[in-house]
Amino acid sequence: MGLELYNTLTRKKEVFRPLKEGQVGVYVCGPTVYGHSHLGHAKSYVSFDVLVRYLRYLGYATTYVQNITDVGHLTDDADEGEDKLAMAAQREKMHPMALAEFYTQSYFEDMDRLNCVRPTISPRASGHMTEQVDLIKTLIEKGYAYEANGSVYFEVAKWADYGKLSGRNTEEMLSGTRVNVSAEKKSPTDFALWKKAQPNHIMQWSSPWGMGYPGWHLECSVMSMKYLGTSIDIHGGGLENQFPHHECEIAQSEAVHGAPFVRYWLHNNMVTVDGVKMGKSLNNFITLKEAFAGCHERLSQAYEPLAVRQLILNSHYRSPLDFSDAALHAALSGYNRITATVIAVRKKEGSAPEGPLDEQTNRELDQFRETFETAMNDDLNTSVALSVMFDLVRLANRLLAKDETTQRTLNAVDSMFRKLGGGVLGIVRETYTADRISAAEQNRLAKLVDALMQERKEARERKDFSEADRIRKTLTESDIAVTDEADGTSSWSFK
Numbered sequence: 001m002g003l004e005l006y007n008t009l010t011r012k013k014e015v016f017r018p019l020k021e022g023q024v025g026v027y028v029c030g031p032t033v034y035g036h037s038h039l040g041h042a043k044s045y046v047s048f049d050v051l052v053r054y055l056r057y058l059g060y061a062t063t064y065v066q067n068i069t070d071v072g073h074l075t076d077d078a079d080e081g082e083d084k085l086a087m088a089a090q091r092e093k094m095h096p097m098a099l100a101e102f103y104t105q106s107y108f109e110d111m112d113r114l115n116c117v118r119p120t121i122s123p124r125a126s127g128h129m130t131e132q133v134d135l136i137k138t139l140i141e142k143g144y145a146y147e148a149n150g151s152v153y154f155e156v157a158k159w160a161d162y163g164k165l166s167g168r169n170t171e172e173m174l175s176g177t178r179v180n181v182s183a184e185k186k187s188p189t190d191f192a193l194w195k196k197a198q199p200n201h202i203m204q205w206s207s208p209w210g211m212g213y214p215g216w217h218l219e220c221s222v223m224s225m226k227y228l229g230t231s232i233d234i235h236g237g238g239l240e241n242q243f244p245h246h247e248c249e250i251a252q253s254e255a256v257h258g259a260p261f262v263r264y265w266l267h268n269n270m271v272t273v274d275g276v277k278m279g280k281s282l283n284n285f286i287t288l289k290e291a292f293a294g295c296h297e298r299l300s301q302a303y304e305p306l307a308v309r310q311l312i313l314n315s316h317y318r319s320p321l322d323f324s325d326a327a328l329h330a331a332l333s334g335y336n337r338i339t340a341t342v343i344a345v346r347k348k349e350g351s352a353p354e355g356p357l358d359e360q361t362n363r364e365l366d367q368f369r370e371t372f373e374t375a376m377n378d379d380l381n382t383s384v385a386l387s388v389m390f391d392l393v394r395l396a397n398r399l400l401a402k403d404e405t406t407q408r409t410l411n412a413v414d415s416m417f418r419k420l421g422g423g424v425l426g427i428v429r430e431t432y433t434a435d436r437i438s439a440a441e442q443n444r445l446a447k448l449v450d451a452l453m454q455e456r457k458e459a460r461e462r463k464d465f466s467e468a469d470r471i472r473k474t475l476t477e478s479d480i481a482v483t484d485e486a487d488g489t490s491s492w493s494f495k
Contacts, residue, residue: 003058003377005234006318008242008265009165013379016264018233024060025228026052027262029220029237029245030122032069033103034088037110038285039308039323040238040271040278046309046426047268047317047380048236049116053424054376065227066119068107070100070126071203073216083213086203092486096203097126102486109483110288113305115426121227125219129205132214132222135256136193136207144255148184150196150210156189159251165265166243191248193218217248221261225253235262239269240277268317273298278323286323289483293491300325306427307332313382313425334390335427341393342421343432344400345414355406361399365416368392372420382425389421449480449492456482457490 003016018024028048031041045066055062073084089096108118125132136152139145144158156162163169192215197204204211224232237246246265253261271278278285286296294302311331315321368388375384396413399405421428452471459467472482475492484490 005264006379008267024055024062025232026064026234027224027232028066030067031107032073033100034085036287036289037107038287043271043312043321044238044268045116046312057424064120067223068104068124070124071213114309123223128222132218133207135222138256147209152194153185153190154193154252162251165247217245221249221253230257230259232262234264236266239267242267269320272320272322303328307335310335310427313386338389341396342417342428345396345410349407349410352407352410357408357412361409
């Protein structure tokens with residue numbers, strides 16, 4: 001059986017067939033960089049990381065594009081309010097682009113620690129203004145968009161297929177519309193392609209309609225089509241982006257080119273806290289940096305980043321994940337069990353006797369691989385795929401207990417840990433710098449690091465930046481990650 005993916009557009013699982021044989025283009029809506037990433041972001045980006053990893057495991061040459069939203073994402077996720085990034089910049093007394101740079105770096109640091117592969121291309125909205133203006137011009141020329149007082153809107157009534165992704169009709173869209181809709185619009189359902197900027201708005205660009213900035217929906221259409229073509233294989237994002245964001249992307253993209261925009265739409269479900277969506281707007285989120293350092297009231301300890309990843313893999317990407325400290329602790333326990341076994345296998349490989357690969361072990365490994373691939377082919381069922389890792393752990397521990405287990409046999413087991421647990425699931429490392437250290441040793445080390453962090457803080461306060469950099473370098477070389485926040489505070493965690 002080949003890979004089957006649940007296509008939100010058709011509301012069913014479909015056998016995946018790319019446009020070009022052996023090649024796949026994947027576009028995933030990236031972060032809006034106005035704050036540190038939280039566990040909700042991790043759910044999305046780990047899920048699509050596994051998709052990309054598995055496509056490559058299957059032999060597809062995969063181009064992975066994930067944008068950075070550094071302009072145009074308004075506070076109500078539609079056409080009104082203020083730009084989220086501009087608001088955060090004002091609050092933190094930074095230039096918006098400086099803020100975007102700071103949180104973009106923070107985002108990639110967190111994703112690296114979660115062992116997410118870097119996107120092939122990470123385009124920024126602010127770097128594609130010419131292309132966005134050109135797309136708007138074409139939409140106006142084709143009669144799908146209109147200018148009003150320096151802003152430009154897509155006229156939804158002109159696009160008969162609007163609503164085909166979300167399943168919403170015009171009446172449902174109107175019933176959910178707020179009373180204070182802009183009077184510039186011909187209809188409340190019309191969405192912004194370009195917004196007129198007020199004189200004091202820092203982030204603005206020139207256009208045929210005056211100074212302004214692009215709509216949030218526009219950037220993803222422009223960047224996905226620029227790097228992946230008019231029709232792309234897979235477009236992913238959070239379930240909350242299905243409407244209006246992805247619905248608007250489809251309308252403006254297909255209106256311009258007259259061709260299907262995306263062949264397979266994939267949407268991941270959300271992380272919840274006590275049954276409520278985790279998000280910055282509700283102030284119920286836990287940043288990844290807090291999870292890694294254990295510095296949040298809902299957390300009992302610091303958590304290894306790959307244990308956070310394993311927690312996410314325990315659930316299906318289309319299912320909600322209700323967060324709790326107990327669930328994270330259980331994921332850490334399972335991660336430690338896998339890690340300890342992998343380390344033990346690799347240690348014994350060097351001293352194990354020479355000899356052939358055990359035939360019974362080889363048959364079991366083939367069965368594990370088949371079960372794993374069957375699960376992943378079934379719309380990326382990572383929960384079942386993860387259970388195969390524990391089957392492999394049990395097999396490895398049986399082999400470790402036998403003195404006669406050969407080097408080739410252990411090497412075959414290690415190879416499967418690397419390919420399936422590392423290459424696809426991303427929870428097994430290629431190398432381990434050291435074995436696990438005890439909790440008591442961790443606490444003693446934490447006290448030493450806290451003391452060094454205090455020294456660094458004092459050095460920064462007296463503007464002795466060379467000393468502060470020296471301390472940071474020392475910590476980094478000791479596998480301690482130091483994060484400087486925008487408000488001047490600092491935190492640390494084990495790498």
